[in-house]
Amino acid sequence: MKTDQIHFHDGAAYERYMGKWSQLAGKTFLDWLDPELGQRWLDVGCGNGAFTEMLIGRCHPASVRGVDPSEEQLAYARMRPALRTVQFRQGDAMVLPYPDSTFDVAVMPLVIFFVPDPAKGVAEMKRVVRPGGAVAAYAWDMMGGGFPYEALLAEIRRLGIAVPAPPSPEASRRDVMRDLWAGAGLDAIETCEIEVCRTFSGFDDFWATAFGAPSVGPTLATMAAEDLAVLKARMRTRLPAEVSGHITCSARANAVKGRVPK
Template structure:
């Protein structure tokens, strides 16, 4: 479901980049720190760290070799390195980093508590562990909300596949409880809202054909007639401006905490 960098970027990657810079700036990690970007994907958070945080080193870890190839090719900064690794088993010594961050990953890790525990393990006492996830609930991530609402109109079986219905870590309190339960201190939760502008309907629709993520995977499973019907429902329901452009909002929830001294 996740693994093709070229298909991911026009679908979710471009919107993740809009969030990543603000996310990194809010962390106030000292310059020169070592960072781990857990589930780095195509490198959106890694690039934001390099641009906004003046790190000494950033290590991006991801299980997808395709995503890592994309990140290595496009990041192009000698302070960045990338390794193939599971978020639940990071190849880093205890306390080796000043910050461990993860963007749009925890909902897709089989054991998110283990991933957060690993992030805590790799930062030194006083170091920061922080995450962000999309708000998949009603109205939070309009790009997907419109898709699933239209899908439910043409297919009664679409409802349970909606990320908002089946991914638990898309609201503030579950995130807060996850980070606290993993041993982080001083946990705080916030939000970042970005505007997602599409040139026209094709700019919105075509990335869904790339197979990256639950909604595109669902679309690929439909017979052609049902896909065409869903496409037309979306075309009719999206709020297009006079020039054909479509502007939607996307909200991400952020959570961060520090590794206790003892």
């Protein structure tokens, strides 16, 4: 869950940048997961609570715990009215601070590519879930161009500027996910692809949102003025506005689920 390259310190900026995307994909993910009501959930890499809030509204859990390495993100999550009953803890996905068989469901939303050793993260989720419980995740298809802001990243790289990257992007591939779940000894493994679209009010909305990104934002803030102008012009071309002025962007995520053997 930790990375030396990308740090999440602003829950409000993350909400605008990625929280809305997470919920868009999360709705389809939870429909596919089709969980029973009244279960004990663990949200691994819960961040600012965007997905946590949605699962409470849709799944009516008996309890929810959230763990994340960023205290700033957790502080934002604790301010959400819907999450007042959630117990949040600062922690690492590879060393979860919970006893064995504590939960009925463990999920990892948009996190697995940030885990330096994804296999350890999956093994830890399995450990803290009871026999017969579910272990699941969804992640942007980083290797297949499914990241919501991939067009922006591509144009920045085209200018010869390096962009911070997560430590394990390959873990977002469906085949790798399946192998990770199988390697952890999980049963009844399934995968699926999730496609979502998000509409911005206009290019300025998209541009301001990108500046709040923990990966892209600092890069944009330090770019030379001439490079920034070129980048902005290229992005306007790549993201043509509709008649209304709105801009619609698409993204693709991969998901996986499995059961802890009884």
